[in-house]
Amino acid sequence: MKYHSSILEEEKWSIDIDLCADFNAILWHRLKNMGYTPSSAKHSATEYFKVKKLQIPQKKRQACYSKEFSCPSGYEAALSEFQSRVENGSDLTAFMTTRRVNPNFNDLLLNDWNIHHFHLTRRFHPNGLAKRSDYELFVYFTDTTAYFLQVYRHQKKHLFASQDLVRILHDNWPELISNRKLNDVLSLYPHAPSDEEYDCLRKAHVLTMVEVKPGTVYFPLGGGYASDGSSTDAVRLSDHWHNLLKRIEIEMVSKPKELISAIKTICENDEQAADVSFKLIAVSGQELLLFEERNSIVMQFFLNTDRPARLCRPADLYPSDI
Template identity: 25%
Template structure:
């Protein structure tokens, strides 16, 4: 019995179909792999597929300009009540090809602090010069401080995180100093070139030098977030494992089809998503081979 299947391609097509249905913008010239990875990044920036309440934590250094205080209060209410943060994101949030260097590299999100709808696009709140930099986790929002545009590689961002929430960073054991510390401009240039300068030399609360990795785990040569590339690869590995399991059970499949009086050849297996489940279906017959809760 011949068998044809490509669950990775099926899975990619399903996700890209979801992207299209959501009105996200992307180029069809980009590889499916790139599009799925950037969709993962898109979902992280929005705080996940479903909005959820978050505990809000403030750094000890936090200071908000008076002009942005009203907008900040509204945003904090959004975070605590689990409302959609999309209006506070960049107006390019729906452009999958747009790469947010700081978010991809360090995992630090920036949100605007307007307190009324943006006149050019009322899906968003007013754009502001000062921005809130924060770490957005599953159940928590860590408010680092208010920064300006172009502060995307400012070292004080990670230093503030280290002073307040060192558990959010990854210390390199046995490493206490870097042979070369990049300036903020050098880091920005490297980031634009897709070169990861991930390790950062900071100070702990006692003033001791430490070397850490930011929560974002750096970028790849494509400029994509390393953690989303890893997530993608884990999903691909799981799909390959499902294909291997199907091949191991090929004999049982043959017997099942013989029992129905028809053995399709070739066997056309396809991964689909319906009723909230991932299913492997034989296309000639419509027979469901397996159900999976996730892929």
């Protein structure tokens, strides 16, 4: 978007900037580099955060089993191998559904309860992905621990809407989900949904609470899903970044003369400095980096701090000792 001076202003200026479009383009390329095919640049932010939610960071974790956990006969070796991968911090992607290769895939179980499911098997396709198994393993992850909840047959009715998974978490490790517990709730009215009813509601993308026992009710452990099934965490993060970038853009163009004056103090061409074009080139949790293309100037925005934005030459940002 191009902002410019009015015809009544004596000093002419223009600022060409669209930080949200730049942000979407950056995440589009990140998805491509991760091996995904984004549907469009317009939706790349939401798709990127959906993919990030699906991913399990590779780090060593302790394996903890629920008291209800039961491994089916003949699958002990497969379970042991999977546990070893968890404890060694190996990549677990091979055991996940192949549908996750689509960045627009919605894992409703994960979005709802923050529980991952895996094929429990030792048989793999030539491409390294696990073959479909007769059993599914359900695990709840934190940064340090993998909580093995239960194994169910793939043919189990309403497999991914089995509310026993939430009950197992509550009965074994209530501290993990205490922030999602609703206080002062007597019961769900008129009755708590059965697994079949829960499954139907989830497939219709209707948010539902789980009553593990009378008076003990949990809000969706994974944050829930939007009307299209997308993770609300992913939608929230996408909205957060777009709102932040739009605020920065409005702040920059609200005082154009001060901004352009600051650029003029750095560059040598006053005439060119009055016609500027900013592009977002790097994003992290700590800072944003903008490049002013016409005058070769860098602008840093520091996040989560009171430090003011910084304008400088690229050489000042990355000094060389050579």
